[in-house]
Amino acid sequence: MTKTTVRKREAAATRAAILAAARERFLRESYDSVGLREIAGDAGVDVALISRYFGGKEGLFREVVAVDKEEKLIREPLTAAELPAYLAQLVVEDGDDHRQHRMEMFVIMLRSASSPKAGQIIRDLVHLDVLGPLAEIIGDEHAELRANMLLAILMGIGVLRTIMRVDALDGSPDQRAECEDRFRCLFEAALSC
Amino acid sequence: MTKTTVRKREAAATRAAILAAARERFLRESYDSVGLREIAGDAGVDVALISRYFGGKEGLFREVVAVDKEEKLIREPLTAAELPAYLAQLVVEDGDDHRQHRMEMFVIMLRSASSPKAGQIIRDLVHLDVLGPLAEIIGDEHAELRANMLLAILMGIGVLRTIMRVDALDGSPDQRAECEDRFRCLFEAALSC
DNA sequence: GAAATAAATCAACAACTGTTGACTTGCTCG
DNA sequence: CGAGCAAGTCAACAGTTGTTGATTTATTTC
Structure with missing residues (x-):
């Protein structure tokens, strides 16, 4: 055979x-x-x-997140200066398929993080594949706290948009562009304040 | 009788x-x-x-959130200028019992928002009793979007701390105070950028 | 073409879900 | 005291959950 x-x-x-x-x-x-x-x-x-x-x-769920994880949540070759604009684009979600896919990953994590069975899988993923790379990119003395702040904003927007169904970003292209600007500004504040 | x-x-x-x-x-x-x-x-x-x-x-859950809701999530007599400091204190969570209770409310909402049964209850609560009052306090032309940004930060920190168990705030009192400062700064940025 | 083997199906399982009705207990009033 | 009634208990329900073993179907190899 x-x-x-x-x-x-x-x-x-x-x-x-x-x-x-x-x-x-x-x-x-x-x-x-x-x-x-x-x-x-x-x-x-x-x-x-x-x-x-x-x-x-449980094995099925683990494989779902493992597949997504392969195309790294936070793309490595990225400087701290580029981070705000990159994350803002991620949020507004009209980028390429890869980016959209990445934002969806956050939603999957958010939705199942409160389950006793799936929670640990998610938490490990966040620490290892999101906070770690983010802190490494930032690289300064308060890198860890700042990575937390960035992720908090990212998560919060994800919660609002998809889970709470708040529609701040469902406007015209002009409005979306304005939102992207404000979010970029917010991410910059998180890195420099 | x-x-x-x-x-x-x-x-x-x-x-x-x-x-x-x-x-x-x-x-x-x-x-x-x-x-x-x-x-x-x-x-x-x-x-x-x-x-x-x-x-x-479902009735039990509805009553749990209804009880918490009575002691308003966002205390009414509050100006836009006081908002950042108030929210930052809320986040660091060493305030009085009422404040702690209020932050817990956000966690309950986050944990069950993805359930088909409980989701609608939560979403109604967020729109009516959180975003509404917040936007009213802010009061300027972009009040709605800014209320969304504030809530996003608040929610995101809640997610990280309690659901993802990220321990940015589990340090010494000095570290906590520093965190509070940074978060206040972040909330200010959300209101003014 | 027939044996062998992987893929897919079927039926049933035990455990658990929320919920309901009949029953028992304990208190109060006439 | 004893009738009445509210509060709590018990057992069982119908439905669903994830999972498993035996069986059937289709494909390949000799």
């Missing part, structure tokens, strides 16, 4: 379909309120396959 | 005990992950009493 081209009914494809459907659900609801049967229904597969492929719900 | 002193085995007291236990749980977990049996266990009562007194889980 030549193992390379096995996957007779495309196991990899269904695995990917489950992963995509799960990401979509976790983007809109919390870990606890999403049922495996809903995810399976969206993906067009049987529920049993999820536990089979991912070892269970 | 003189109705005034009825409550033979203190119905009001058990009701209060349930409410207190529920608040404590909702402060630490999400709406979906908290079970009525856990709450009943903490309060030392039978599970059945919860559905009996509050009409169900």
Whole structure:
């Protein structure tokens, strides 16, 4: 048996379909309120396959965030001076797909961080892959506190927009540009005050 | 039967005990992950009493936030100039009980906002009792956007501290005072930039 | 074409969810 | 005292949750 081209009914494809459907659900609801049967229904597969492929719900969630994590949340080659403008663009969310994807990642983290099961996974991710890189970019003596402030603003805006459904950014292109300016200004303040 | 002193085995007291236990749980977990049996266990009562007194889980949650809401989230007599210092104190959380209680309210809101059942209750509360008063205090032409920015910072810090368990504020009194200064500065920036 | 094997399905499981009705306890009033 | 009634208990419900074993279906290899 030549193992390379096995996957007779495309196991990899269904695995990917489950992963995509799960990401979509976790983007809109919390870990606890999403049922495996809903995810399976969206993906067009049987529920049993999820536990089979991912070892269970927790394994599935862990893989969803692990996939997103690979395309680093905070892009490395970035100076402290570029940070405010970069984060402001991230927030307004009309950038390229990668950037949008990155903001969605924050939403997934926010939605499930209060679940006993998923919480630890999320917390580890935040410390290791967000706060660490951010502090490294900032690099000054108060780097840690400032990284916290930046992330707080980022998280807060994420909460308001997607979870609380506050629509400060749902205006005309002009209004959005104005918002971006103000947010950039806010991020600058967090770095220099 | 003189109705005034009825409550033979203190119905009001058990009701209060349930409410207190529920608040404590909702402060630490999400709406979906908290079970009525856990709450009943903490309060030392039978599970059945919860559905009996509050009409169900959703009714219980609605009453928990309604109680907190009474002592207004944003105290009314406050000028725009006083706002940054007030919010910074709120964040550092070593104020009086009322203030601490108010910050906890934000945590309850954050934890359960992603639940399909509890989400709408929370969203209504945010719009009506937080963003409204905030915008009114600010009062200038960009009041709405600025209220959003303030709340975003407030929410973001709440997320980081309690949900993500980032410990920027767990230092010495000196460090806490320094943090308070920086946050006040950040709130000022949100109002004036 | 037949055996072998991976992929997908089905049905059922045990555990838990919130909720309800019937029952028991304990207090108060006539 | 004993009737009445509120407060609390108990057990069970119908529904859902994640998960597992046996079974069927489709694909490949000899």
